[in-house]
Amino acid sequence: MANMLKDKVVLVTGAGGGIGREMALLAAAEGAKVVVNDLGGAVDGEGAGSATPAQKVCDEIAAAGGKAVPNFGSVSDPGAAEAMVKQAVETFGRIDGVINNAGILRDRIFHRMSHLDWKQVIDVHLNGSFNVARAAANHFKEQKSGAFVHFTSTSGLIGNFGQANYSAAKMGIVGLSRSIALDMAAFGVRSNCISPFAFTRMIGTIPADTPQQVARLGRSKRMTPAKVAPMAVFLLSDAAEGVTSQIFGVRMNEIMLFSANRPVRSVHNSEGWTLEQIAEQAIPAMKPHFIDMKRSPEFFTWDPV
Numbered sequence: 498m499a500n501m502l503k504d505k506v507v508l509v510t511g512a513g514g515g516i517g518r519e520m521a522l523l524a525a526a527e528g529a530k531v532v533v534n535d536l537g538g539a540v541d542g543e544g545a546g547s548a549t550p551a552q553k554v555c556d557e558i559a560a561a562g563g564k565a566v567p568n569f570g571s572v573s574d575p576g577a578a579e580a581m582v583k584q585a586v587e588t589f590g591r592i593d594g595v596i597n598n599a600g601i602l603r604d605r606i607f608h609r610m611s612h613l614d615w616k617q618v619i620d621v622h623l624n625g626s627f628n629v630a631r632a633a634a635n636h637f638k639e640q641k642s643g644a645f646v647h648f649t650s651t652s653g654l655i656g657n658f659g660q661a662n663y664s665a666a667k668m669g670i671v672g673l674s675r676s677i678a679l680d681m682a683a684f685g686v687r688s689n690c691i692s693p694f695a696f697t698r699m700i701g702t703i704p705a706d707t708p709q710q711v712a713r714l715g716r717s718k719r720m721t722p723a724k725v726a727p728m729a730v731f732l733l734s735d736a737a738e739g740v741t742s743q744i745f746g747v748r749m750n751e752i753m754l755f756s757a758n759r760p761v762r763s764v765h766n767s768e769g770w771t772l773e774q775i776a777e778q779a780i781p782a783m784k785p786h787f788i789d790m791k792r793s794p795e796f797f798t799w800d801p802v
C-alpha cells in the first residue's frame with residue numbers, strides 16, 4: 498500500500514457498485530477516509546433505493562482495515578449533496594477530494610425521448626455533479642486545496658446513438674470541470690474528467706443484436722471497473738499537482754489524454770461574408786476538417802486484451 502491518500506477525506510458518489518465501488522475501495526486502501534455515497538436505485542434511476550450497496554462497500558473497507566461511512570442521498574438533490582459533504586466534515590474533520598461518479602441511463606432515440614428521460618439524466622449527471630462540487634467548493638477554497646474528479650463519456654466526446662440526454666449531460670460535465678479548474682486554480686483546487694470504459698451493469702444495458710455486437714460485448718467484459726480506479730485515485734493525490742482541466746480516457750490498460758475544442762480551420766473575408774460566398778468559399782475551405790459522424794464504438798476499432 499503506497500498510502501498516497503494518507504490523511505485525506507474523500508467523497509465518492511455512486512460508489513455502491515461498478516466503477517465507484519472500485520474507486521472507494523482503492524482510495525481507502527491508499528489511506529483515505531471515505532464517504533461512500535449511493536442511493537441504490539436501478540440503472541434507469543427508478544426504484545425506491547436501497548442502503549445495501551453503500552453499506553456493503555463500507556463493510557468491505559472496514560474488513561480490509563480502512564475507514565468509511567455510507568451515505569444514501571441522491572446527488573440530484575442539492576440538500577442531500579450538502580449533507581454528503583457535511584457528513585465527511587463532521588465524521589472525519591475535513592474534505593479533500595470529490596469523485597462525481599453517480600449516474601443513470603435512459604437511452605431513447607431522439608424523436609422518442611421524453612422530457613422525463615431528458616430531465617432525469619441531466620438531473621443526476623450534470624446537476625448532480627454541480628450540486629456535490631458546489632457543496633465542497635467553499636471548504637476547498639478555505640483550506641486552499643482540494644481535487645475534483647468528474648465522469649464524462651465518449652458518448653458525448655465522440656458520439657453515440659440514442660443518448661442525447663446522456664451525451665448532453667456528459668459534455669456539460671466537461672464544461673463544468675473546466676470552469677471549476679479555471680475559477681478555483683487560485684485556491685489550489687484542481688478539477689479533471691475521466692472518460693471510462695468498463696463492463697458494469699450500465700454497459701450491460703446496451704442492446705447487442707448482431708453476432709458481431711454480441712462478440713464485442715463479450716470481449717468488453719474483460720474491461721473490469723477496477724482498471725479505472727488507479728487514475729481517479731491518482732488525480733485526488735498530491736502527486737497530481739499541476740494536473741488540472743484535463744480529460745483522461747481509461748480503457749483497461751490504456752490511459753488517453755483527450756483533445757479539447759479549439760478552432761481547427763478559419764477563413765476570413767475582410768468585406769464580410771455573403772451567403773453565396775459562405776457556400777462557395779467558406780464551406781469548401783473548412784469541409785476537409787469537418788468532424789466525422791462516427792459513434793464511439795466505431796471510433797475505438799480494436800478491443801484491448
Ligand SMILES: NC(=O)c1ccc[n+]([C@@H]2O[C@H](COP(=O)([O-])OP(=O)(O)OC[C@H]3O[C@@H](n4cnc5c(N)ncnc54)[C@H](O)[C@@H]3O)[C@@H](O)[C@H]2O)c1
Nearest residue numbers: 511515516536537538571572599600648650694695697699
Ligand atoms: N462503464 C462505462 O463503460 C462507462 C462509460 C462512460 C461513462 N461512464 C460513467 O461512469 C460512471 C459510473 O458508471 P458505472 O458504469 O460504474 O455504472 P453503475 O450503474 O454500475 O454505477 C452507478 C452508480 O450510481 C448510483 N446512482 C445512480 N443515481 C444516483 C443518485 N442520484 N445519487 C447517488 N447515487 C446514484 C447507482 O446506484 C450506481 O451504484 C457514471 O457516471 C457513468 O456515466 C461509465
